[in-house]
Amino acid sequence: MTQNPVIPQIKVNDAPVAQNGSVVSDPVAQVNQDVSIKPRKKGLLIVLVVIGVILLYSIVSGLFVYSKAMRLKKSVSGLVAAGKSQDLNKIKSELVNTKSSLKALKSSFVAISPFRIVPFFGSYISDMSHLVNAGLYGMDAADIVLTTVEPYADLLGLTGGKDTAVGDGTKTAKDRIDFIVKSIPDLVPNIDKISTKTSLIEKELADINPERYPVRIGRTEVRSKVKSGLKLFREAASFITNGKPLLEAAPYLLGIDKERTYLVLFQNDKELRPTGGFMTGYSIMKVNKGAFSPVSSSDIYNLDAKYKPTTVAPNPIAKYLKGPYVLSNKLRLRDMNWSPDFAESMKLFVQEAKSVGITGIDGIISVDTQVLVYLLDAIGKIGVPGFGNFSTEIDSRCNCP
Known part of the structure; x- marks a missing residue:
């Protein structure tokens, strides 16, 4: 369209101009601009409020869980102290307190459950939940054990049992053997219950991935401690699970039904052989009930x-031992533990030992120099008539047990 030079063209988007040449603001445009700014401010305010609420909730819920965790820590310390005191009543009381603290901590996780969906933090919250569940199953297993051994608490060196009278070393050693014999019928059915709890604990801990934990925080090792803790439990769980067949065989091994005869071979683990050490000596013993x-x-x-x-x-x-083999290549009894398969080695040994009067053997037990140390660590000081008391306490005269 051709512009008329006489009639000025008016553009609708041109702002009005005052007589002094200044631009007159359009009231309609100003209103529209104010209206568009207000929603933005309102939206920002809402976002800030939401962030503040989330932050406040995080702090409050975190402190709530932390308080329950500190209560649990105190309960666990009390349980450990009770265990060291060997007071059965205290142990049972602290076990109840610890279980109550675990339940309280588990309940507090409801407050932080929304954070499970948060990357990174969610996995740690999940691990804490698994750990608490495992702890509760552990408390149940411990309760079963305490109930089982309570009648024999005094024989285990625990106070607060039904009979707190403890005799001299000789009597205590004999009574502890009686405890093993008498408690087996109670332990065998309960070992299934304990194994069930152990399996549940394993299932919970299996979901914990130690690799997602930092190697260390400051100077404190973290990942290695998590790994060692999980490994220690797996070994304990394996011991419990594999211990059932031994308990079931214990009546036979201990000669409950009839007398058994055992050949005990002493192996020197400082002079290695395939079955654990050089056979230095032997003993024949009988066991009856x-x-x-x-x-x-x-x-x-x-x-x-x-x-x-x-x-x-x-x-x-x-070739390498030489000695008597220089004169004859015939195998001596002391070297018959050549196979690392103990049963295979002993099969040959027993067969050949019959010719020198070793007969009527129901089983063979092989021990090395550490067995007696471990045994004394487990059962404590024992007395031997005519020889006194024996323990693993260091004797200053020889700096040895």
Whole structure:
């Protein structure tokens, strides 16, 4: 369209101009601008309020969970102290307190459950939940154990049992053997209950991934401690699960139905052999209803002196041990633990030992120098008539147990 030079063209989007040349603001445009700014301010305010509420909720819920965690820590410390005091009543009381604290901590997780969906933090909250559940199952298992052993608390060195009278070392050792024999019927059915709880604990802990934890926080190792804790429990769980067959076989092993005869071989673990050490000596003992009595014992060389070798020695023994094998390549009794399969080695040993009077053996027990130390650690000081008390406490005269 051609512009008329006489009639000025008016553009609708041109702002009005005052006589002094200044632009006159459009009241309609100003209103529209004010209206558009207000929603933005309102939206920002809402966002800030929401963030503030979330932050406040996080702090409050975090402090709530923290208070329950501190209560649990205090309860666990009390339980540990009660265990060290060996007071059964205190242990039972602290066990109840710890279980109550665990339940309270578990309930408090409801407050932080919305944060499970938050990346990074959610996985740690989930781990805490699994850990608490495992702890509750552990408390149940501990309660079963305490109920089972309560009648024999005094024999285990615990106070607060039905009979707190503890005799001298000799009597205590015998009574502890009686405890093992008498408690087996109660332990066998309860081991299933304990195993069930253990399986539930394993299931909870299996969901904890130690790799997502930092290697350390400051100077404190974190990941390695999580790994070692999980490994320790798995070993304990395996011990409980695998212990049932041993408990079931215990009546036979302890001669409950009839007397058993065992050959005990002493192996020197400082002189290694495939089954654990060089066989230095042996003993024959009988067990009747849990009571052991020695029959005879001697040096392995004395037994070998009466033995007439008939089996050809493995080439490495004849080649490297030399000694008597320089004159004859026949295998001696003391070297018959050549196979790392203990049963296989003992099959040959028992067969050949019959020729020197070792007969009527129901089983073979092999021990090394550490077994007695571990045994004394487990059952405590014992007394031997005519020889005094024995324990793993360090004797200053030799700086040894």
